[in-house]
Amino acid sequence: MDPAFLAVQALSGLSSASSLFITACGLTIVFGVTRIVNFAHGSLYMIGAYTAATLIPRLLELSFGPVTFWAGILASALVVGVIGVIIEVLLLRRIYGAPELFQLLATFGVVLVVQDLVVQVFGPEDILGPRAPGLRAPVEILGRRFPSYELVLIAAGPIVLALVWLLLRRTRFGVLVRAATQDRDMVASLGVNQAMLFTGTLFLGAFLAGLGGALQIPRVSANTGMDLSIIAEAFVVTVVGGMGSVPGAFLAALIIGQLQAFGILIFPKSTLVVVFLLMAVVLAIRPYGLFGRAEIVGGTHAVGIASREPLPGRAFILLVVIAALACFPLVADAYLLKVATEILIFALFAFSLQLLIGVGGLVSFGHAAFFGLGAYGAALAVKWYGASMEAALPLGLALAALGAGLVGAFVVRLSGIYLAMMTLAAAQILYAVAFQWVEVTGGDNGIVGVWPSPWASGPIPYYLLTAALVLVTVLLLKRIIDAPFGYALRAARDSEARAEAIGLKIRQHRWLAFMIAGAGAGLAGGIYAFSRGSVDPSLLGIAASVDALTMLLLGGIQTVIGPLVGAAALHGLRDWIMPLTPLWRLFLGISIIAMVLVFPRGLVGTVRDGWEART
Amino acid sequence: MTLLAVTGLHKSFGGVVAARDVAFTVERGEMLAIIGPNGAGKSTVFNMVGGQLTPDRGRVMLDGQDITHASPQKRFRRGVGRTFQVAQTFLSMSAAENVQMALISCFRQSNGLWRAARERHRDRAVELLSQVGMAEAADTPCSALAYGDVKRVELAIALAGQPKLLLMDEPTAGMAPRERAALMELTASIAESRGIGVLFTEHDMDVVFGHAQRVLVLLRGQIIASGTPDEIRQDPQVRRAYLGDEHALERPKRMSPA
Numbered sequence: 001m002d003p004a005f006l007a008v009q010a011l012s013g014l015s016s017a018s019s020l021f022i023t024a025c026g027l028t029i030v031f032g033v034t035r036i037v038n039f040a041h042g043s044l045y046m047i048g049a050y051t052a053a054t055l056i057p058r059l060l061e062l063s064f065g066p067v068t069f070w071a072g073i074l075a076s077a078l079v080v081g082v083i084g085v086i087i088e089v090l091l092l093r094r095i096y097g098a099p100e101l102f103q104l105l106a107t108f109g110v111v112l113v114v115q116d117l118v119v120q121v122f123g124p125e126d127i128l129g130p131r132a133p134g135l136r137a138p139v140e141i142l143g144r145r146f147p148s149y150e151l152v153l154i155a156a157g158p159i160v161l162a163l164v165w166l167l168l169r170r171t172r173f174g175v176l177v178r179a180a181t182q183d184r185d186m187v188a189s190l191g192v193n194q195a196m197l198f199t200g201t202l203f204l205g206a207f208l209a210g211l212g213g214a215l216q217i218p219r220v221s222a223n224t225g226m227d228l229s230i231i232a233e234a235f236v237v238t239v240v241g242g243m244g245s246v247p248g249a250f251l252a253a254l255i256i257g258q259l260q261a262f263g264i265l266i267f268p269k270s271t272l273v274v275v276f277l278l279m280a281v282v283l284a285i286r287p288y289g290l291f292g293r294a295e296i297v298g299g300t301h302a303v304g305i306a307s308r309e310p311l312p313g314r315a316f317i318l319l320v321v322i323a324a325l326a327c328f329p330l331v332a333d334a335y336l337l338k339v340a341t342e343i344l345i346f347a348l349f350a351f352s353l354q355l356l357i358g359v360g361g362l363v364s365f366g367h368a369a370f371f372g373l374g375a376y377g378a379a380l381a382v383k384w385y386g387a388s389m390e391a392a393l394p395l396g397l398a399l400a401a402l403g404a405g406l407v408g409a410f411v412v413r414l415s416g417i418y419l420a421m422m423t424l425a426a427a428q429i430l431y432a433v434a435f436q437w438v439e440v441t442g443g444d445n446g447i448v449g450v451w452p453s454p455w456a457s458g459p460i461p462y463y464l465l466t467a468a469l470v471l472v473t474v475l476l477l478k479r480i481i482d483a484p485f486g487y488a489l490r491a492a493r494d495s496e497a498r499a500e501a502i503g504l505k506i507r508q509h510r511w512l513a514f515m516i517a518g519a520g521a522g523l524a525g526g527i528y529a530f531s532r533g534s535v536d537p538s539l540l541g542i543a544a545s546v547d548a549l550t551m552l553l554l555g556g557i558q559t560v561i562g563p564l565v566g567a568a569a570l571h572g573l574r575d576w577i578m579p580l581t582p583l584w585r586l587f588l589g590i591s592i593i594a595m596v597l598v599f600p601r602g603l604v605g606t607v608r609d610g611w612e613a614r615t
Numbered sequence: 616m617t618l619l620a621v622t623g624l625h626k627s628f629g630g631v632v633a634a635r636d637v638a639f640t641v642e643r644g645e646m647l648a649i650i651g652p653n654g655a656g657k658s659t660v661f662n663m664v665g666g667q668l669t670p671d672r673g674r675v676m677l678d679g680q681d682i683t684h685a686s687p688q689k690r691f692r693r694g695v696g697r698t699f700q701v702a703q704t705f706l707s708m709s710a711a712e713n714v715q716m717a718l719i720s721c722f723r724q725s726n727g728l729w730r731a732a733r734e735r736h737r738d739r740a741v742e743l744l745s746q747v748g749m750a751e752a753a754d755t756p757c758s759a760l761a762y763g764d765v766k767r768v769e770l771a772i773a774l775a776g777q778p779k780l781l782l783m784d785e786p787t788a789g790m791a792p793r794e795r796a797a798l799m800e801l802t803a804s805i806a807e808s809r810g811i812g813v814l815f816t817e818h819d820m821d822v823v824f825g826h827a828q829r830v831l832v833l834l835r836g837q838i839i840a841s842g843t844p845d846e847i848r849q850d851p852q853v854r855r856a857y858l859g860d861e862h863a864l865e866r867p868k869r870m871s872p873a
Contacts, residue, residue, distance in 0.1 A: 306707035306756065307733070484719045484727040484735065491705050491716050498703035502717040502776060503691035504725055
């Protein structure tokens with residue numbers, strides 16, 4: 001192979017490593033101190049890019065020159081730093097003690113809010129920034145042209161590393177940040193001003209995110225998709241490096257930069273897969289990343305289902321529910337039936353997640369993977385083997401269970417935030433496969449023509465089929481939750497030490513839980529595919545996973561029927577509000593944040609507590 | 616046959632030797648206390664017997680079987696029950712369900728997917744709870760119990776596995792003085808009637824000298840003395856180790872009955 005080509009490829013790998021490191025470094029510092037995985041970090045990066053792309057051309061009009069350009073970059077980063085402070089004061093400060101699921105969801109709420117706000121402030125168009133004055137001509141490297149700006153980026157990574165290192169080693173603030181990364185409680189009990197420390201940390205983290213974004217503008221135009229794409233990569237970098245470790249992030253960014261630069265030669269379409277596979281391998285060998293330390297597991301993680309007395313007259317309630325579901329087609333029109341069908345499907349999807357989160361305490365952030373596997377499994381069976389619906393649904397379910405078994409085998413060794421990140425990574429790998437393996441999956445367009453068998457087609461029969469399948473599956477899952485298996489999962493969630501001491505094989509139980517939950521989600525996915533007649537990669541996306549989590553949170557994570565109510569509420573709201581306003585994401589984001597802050601017990605939990613307080 | 620025989624147990628963390636050639640035995644029905652100042656290696660020794668740590672060298676034999684490298688789960692099956700320094704129970708479950716869970720595991724039913732867990736072994740669980748004086752609280756959530764009561768529930772959980780050996784890491788830490796004596800009286804009577812060997816660590820010297828039949832003194836990872844409480848109290852080395860805390864070694868003025 002041509003050495004010049006290899007050199008240029010390696011250099012461009014280095015420059016993307018630099019960009020990635022600058023952003024991920026902020027994420028890892030923020031995590032180290034606050035223990036919050038900040039989903040909104042990618043949004044801050046995006047704001048940095050938009051700010052720089054808007055601000056710098058104006059500055060250059062006033063006075064053209066390199067000084068203006070770089071001052072503009074710094075100014076943009078400072079603006080983002082201030083936004084980070086605002087987020088800390090308004091939101092993060094209130095959720096430091098909350099379970100990590102709530103923290104992840106709340107910061108994801110910020111992501112949604114920022115997505116709509118960015119469009120409002122900067123407009124819907126992508127903005128191409130100016131090129132850096134003095135760095136417009138490419139340089140020749142071994143006879144090949146290479147953009148000189150990329151060389152500056154390559155230097156920027158180590159410079160930021162050195163500056164951050166100096167900041168952490170040579171200043172009082174840095175000492176406090178390092179101390180808090182090691183033992184937050186100890187720092188608190190030494191009388192350090194926590195609020196100032198955390199606000200300062202968020203400023204630093206957001207500043208770095210903004211800097212990372214601003215530095216991109218001569219290379220790529222600022223666009224609304226950059227938040228989620230960078231956050232996925234930044235997560236991988238921080239997780240591979242070890243959460244909270246700056247040198248780890250640097251090393252991981254270097255590895256990933258090179259992997260992307262050369263991976264593209266081996267798997268032209270699947271750089272994302274390569275990157276996430278790296279993360280899977282690293283976590284399988286070192287569950288806390290390259291330089292990470294074991295998390296001290298506190299008691300605050302254990303939120304979820306607790307034992308309660310069986311409801312009196314539950315057989316009667318069940319009959320009423322069955323009757324209501326069966327009679328619904330008598331009063332509903334085709335549109336309402338379609339909505340009801342989808343609500344039932346999502347209820348099953350969310351309920352299967354409840355087995356992992358509410359019962360097992362396993363915060364899976366990629367549950368859409370199994371929903372999507374079920375949908376794709378069914379659709380592929382129809383497309384390639386001409387399978388009937390009756391055969392395709394079990395095949396989809398089996399594929400999802402198999403996928404969950406595979407993912408589960410990797411993640412049951414992990415805990416807390418690493419488990420969440422790993423499940424997210426698994427979902428992203430599958431998303432990339434569905435998106436990029438066009439010959440089999442149809443890529444972005446997905447697969448069409450997935451229609452139910454004649455006896456089940458039409459709104460009423462399909463609704464009834466869905467209702468029956470969902471009802472039976474939910475009852476089976478409920479049975480499992482009440483059975484020793486569900487109790488064993490709860491036992492392991494409540495106290496691992498005690499669970500081990502009474503001889504429970506925790507990993508084995510969790511692995512099985514993944515497969516059962518995956519099968520449930522896969523069935524939901526298969527039913528969904530036939531209800532719409534098509535599948536596409538968005539079924540596997542982060543947004544779909546977050547939907548399931550939102551339903552869980554909305555309904556109440558401490559209750560068994562919470563996810564069912566949550567699915568109805570979220571889906572109903574969406575159908576009602578989406579046509580009324582273009583700012584649906586803003587609304588949803590604020591709702592998620594409000595739920596975490598105001599009533600974290602969810603709808604069912606709040607109602608139940610109110611009821612119990614009265615009686 | 617000796618119930619528990621520990622020989623040549625050695626463990627170091629980096630440069631710190633936490634246990635050096637530790638050897639001792641526990642007989643059926645015997646209560647053996649391990650004492651020593653903070654950092655002496657009590658918890659290390661304890662966790663090597665419980666399976667939470669693997670020793671660098673040495674052997675742990677239970678009833679003639681080598682369990683040195685067995686997981687905590689396997690030790691449970693071999694007859695090791697334990698309680699923790701900070702009581703570990705399942706806070707989302709009722710007291711009875713906690714014990715039921717242990718019984719379910721004991722009967723290898725934890726993969727059961729059909730019959731409800733709360734209907735299994737209920738009578739036996741309540742019986743165990745009544746042995747520790749907690750029968751009335753059977754249906755109270757563990758999260759609503761007072762800490763002393765949680766400790767009793769934990770004891771019932773540990774007993775559910777029909778242990779031959781009971782490991783209790785600071786069983787009375789965090790309890791009121793009166794409760795301490797009561798819990799230890801209870802443990803002693805159960806241990807004696809069932810022939811269970813009890814190994815415990817403890818900081819409260821009243822508890823140690825009031826309830827242990829034999830005492831091991833650990834200092835910097837080594838056993839510096841072992842014997843009956845009276846012998847230990849007289850031992851000059853032990854007195855030196857506890858210098859500044861000599862009152863702790865005086866004979867308790869009165870034992871408060873349960």
